[in-house]
Ligand code: 13P
Ligand code: 13P
Ligand code: MG
């Protein structure tokens with residue numbers, strides 16, 4: 001039996017500022033997805049938020065890019081935007097870049113991570129959601145989960161994982177993709193994905209083993225808002241879904257990379273680098289300097305397309321030390337103020353406010369010999 005697991009997200013308005021999704025918008029989403037479940041559009045759902053991003057987690061048997069499912073998500077975001085406008089929430093409708101839905105939500109602004117696969121007897125799956133960062137922020141943890149034996153012990157000691165995984169990497173500037181095998185092409189893979197603002201891991205596939213080789217085991221949203229809108233309109237806060245156990249990395253191996261508060265871009269006005277902080281849903285509100293960037297992880301068990309149980313996985317003292325370290329790094333980075341590398345490098349600022357400053361000063365630049 002094949003199940004599709006879809007995470008579709010959008011920022012339809014924050015309260016206050018860009019900090020958080022208000023409970024009233026969560027209520028709208030829950031009501032509309034409940035209706036969608038009752039009328040058979042989806043099988044099951046879970047609504048949550050990471051910072052100011054409204055996250056719709058849905059299961060169904062309709063495959064990827066299904067018009068009915070995407071249209072349901074679009075309608076939730078539309079309805080949410082309308083309410084956000086009415087209540088004066090900040091940046092109401094921020095991520096809805098087009099007015100009309102035409103068959104597919106891709107290219108309209110929301111972020112999408114969805115995958116269709118054959119359910120195993122027991123199917124643990126983790127939904128990761130981030131705020132104040134970009135799709136490339138998932139490169140480091142996804143690499144560690146599926147290719148780094150210092151993270152994933154199973155790569156060494158579990159015969160089912162020993163052959164490694166296949167990575168689908170997108171060049172999001174040139175709109176091309178390449179498939180690379182780990183461990184064989186590990187250095188080529190790292191050469192690309194280390195440049196995380198351009199090369200982004202889109203999917204991971206199993207190699208020869210117990211699982212179908214054409215069914216993904218992880219998927220990441222790769223939408224770049226500024227590429228759709230032609231100017232900076234907000235950050236492309238990403239989401240990902242990762243399957244675990246029985247021939248795949250164990251749940252704890254999937255979570256382990258987040259014990260390191262690595263640096264990501266997207267903090268404050270989408271223009272600063274800062275540490276990613278793994279937090280519970282309750283603490284997924286971006287306060288200090290609109291951050292620091294946050295990640296949440298909700299783990300599910302799937303059975304016959306139903307979400308039979310869930311857990312807020314970073315709601316755990318095991319990540320307290322990481323959070324403290326993230327705070328220290330946040331403080332260290334903040335002390336740089338407008339200087340790189342806290343502020344993003346020039347190339348990445350091109351779509352924010354810097355061109356306007358350059359325009360203003362253009363005539364005042366003089367040649368120097
Ligand atoms: P599975 O092989 O069943 O995924 O178990 C791995 C494990 O023991 C996790 O620690
Ligand atoms: P969001 O993309 O999460 O709305 O954040 C925008 C921003 O500029 C926060 O400082
Ligand atoms: Mg926002």
Ligand code: MG
Nearest residue numbers: 052053131237
């Ligand atoms: Mg956001």
